Amino acid sequence: xxxxxxxxxxxxxxxxxxxxxxxxxxxxxxxxxxxxxxxxxxxxxxxxxxxxxxxxxxxxxxxxxxxxxxxxxxxxxxxxxxxxxxxxxxxxxxxxxxxxxxxxxxxxxxxxxxxxxxxxxxxxxxxxxxxxxxxxxxxxxxxxxxxxxxxxxxxxxxxxxxxxxxxxxxxxxxxxxxxxxxxxxxxxxxxxxxxxxxxxxxxxxxxxxxxxxxxxxx
Numbered sequence: 001x002x003x004x005x006x007x008x009x010x011x012x013x014x015x016x017x018x019x020x021x022x023x024x025x026x027x028x029x030x031x032x033x034x035x036x037x038x039x040x041x042x043x044x045x046x047x048x049x050x051x052x053x054x055x056x057x058x059x060x061x062x063x064x065x066x067x068x069x070x071x072x073x074x075x076x077x078x079x080x081x082x083x084x085x086x087x088x089x090x091x092x093x094x095x096x097x098x099x100x101x102x103x104x105x106x107x108x109x110x111x112x113x114x115x116x117x118x119x120x121x122x123x124x125x126x127x128x129x130x131x132x133x134x135x136x137x138x139x140x141x142x143x144x145x146x147x148x149x150x151x152x153x154x155x156x157x158x159x160x161x162x163x164x165x166x167x168x169x170x171x172x173x174x175x176x177x178x179x180x181x182x183x184x185x186x187x188x189x190x191x192x193x194x195x196x197x198x199x200x201x202x203x204x205x206x207x208x209x210x211x212x213x214x215x216x217x218x
Contacts, residue, residue, distance in 0.1 A: 002054040112215030126201030136187025
């Protein structure tokens with residue numbers, strides 16, 4: 001997905017100011033600062049240098065980005081801000097992440113599928129919000145099917161506070177699995193879309209169970 005996005009930006013936005021690249025060793029990340037709207041908006045195309053996977057950061061919106069003495073900094077017209085630090089995004093808002101899995105025909109190319117239920121497997125260190133939906137037939141759709149719902153995660157007892165022989169031992173991560181009904185569910189090829197939002201939790205998405213009804217070839 002990064003190739004067409006980069007090609008488009010290089011073709012139509014190459015004259016805009018703010019193109020810059022840097023490496024952030026602490027997160028094993030390569031960041032490319034990309035001007036989207038001249039002198040108004042900048043996104044970051046980010047590569048995980050361990051897995052080679054790419055993603056896009058939005059909302060930082062800085063003209064320049066640099067690594068200095070182990071930290072990452074964002075420069076705007078009149079401010080410099082340390083970023084990728086702490087549990088919240090700029091301005092103290094929650095960090096929101098959106099991911100889309102590859103489209104799959106579930107082993108039956110050309111036949112329709114009616115997705116009934118989705119159950120993501122999430123690991124979390126605290127409370128978060130979740131939205132899950134489907135995209136079909138290589139059309140990612142829009143954000144109208146993303147409605148964030150709160151999830152309260154029980155992490156066990158706090159040392160020197162919980163009641164001995166009664167409180168549940170805590171762990172670093174808690175597993176969360178719950179069934180959801182997606183709203184747009186018919187297609188030959190299906191991809192899972194997931195959005196997570198949190199301000200004090202570390203989150204992971206490892207798998208999704210899918211219940212669907214197979215249809216005929218169209």
